[in-house]
Amino acid sequence: MTKAGELLREWRQRRRMSQLDLAIAADVSARHVSLVETGKSRPSAEMVLRLAERLDVPLLERNRILLAAGHAPKYRERAFTARDLGAAYEAVTAVIRAHEPYPALVIDGGWNLVAHNRALDPFLTGIAPRLLEPPVNLVRLALSPDGLAPRLVNLDQVRAVLRGRLSRQLERTGDPAIAALYEEFLAWGPEGSVSAEEEIATPMIVRHEGGDLKFFSTITTFGTPQDITLEGIAIESYYPADESTAAILRAIVGGR
Structure with a gap:
């Protein structure tokens, strides 16, 4: 040992x-x-x-x-469910529901999708069924040739942003699962790069029959979690970068 x-x-x-x-x-x-x-x-x-x-x-x-060191563990690890997380679960799900008609999702420390609102559903159509089998991994979903990648207008920029996020996470955690995901991710196309300023403001542009949809996103995490599950949880909220995108999303999600 x-x-x-x-x-x-x-x-x-x-x-x-x-x-x-x-x-x-x-x-x-x-x-x-x-x-x-x-x-x-x-x-x-x-x-x-x-x-x-x-x-x-x-x-x-x-x-x-x-x-x-011969001591009992201090931190709990639980499933992302209402029964296990109680008020924290209710708070997270309330946040993503309130974000409609714009997409919002919740990922764990391994980039696995654990919850999302209705506004994400239209973007999952046409995705290879294997990528939608639990646990759904957001990096694979976004960048796999059988996922969203063919619909991402600025795929190289998105790839570069995610590469930076994965790299920093790997440096902080040393997680072998993140290392494996990083290596798998690097195999999907040219490296590309963005500056620190561009990474903050880089939009994600998705092809859609009603016109290209342009998003920017924010990430929310728990400030000082004392729970292993909550430490890895992040809420990613997507906002329309122009009025055309906002109007299309209102029409799509409002009619659901």
Whole structure:
């Protein structure tokens, strides 16, 4: 079994921090950090959590380190259902319903679609059935040749934006599933790039029989989640970038 100290060292190195940097951030001695990392000192649960917090370790990995140090896990992992998440579930679903007639969706930490409003349904027509089998993955749905990709007018820009988001997530979490998704994603066409400013404001343009639909999006996450499920949840809300898009969406969704 991997020791807690080895895991903490891996995360410290991932964050490009020295032992002294971490010690200062956690208000402990550099010697103590060294003893923990080499396994010469068994850290308390409080110390594990303090170091992990300063290293911005994902909650699931904090549980893993706690277990490796001989302590009980602290953070819960639950299904995205009303029964399990209660008020948080109700809040999220209320947000996406209120966003109609514009699309809004909820994804987990693996980019899997866990909820969406009615306005997304028209965009799922013509998608290969295999891509709509649960769990529906948003990256594959958007960029697969059998998904939305043929309908994306600015596919290279969208691909570049998603590449940046995946890259940052992989750097932060080290999640093997995200690494595999990133590699699969890179195989779909040329690399492309956008500047930091363009990434914030890059629209998604979708071909539609009534005219091209232009969207920009916002992402909402939980501020300080103490739950593994909520830590990975993100609400992606799409807004019309012009009045033509708004009118088409009102007509499509309003008649449903």
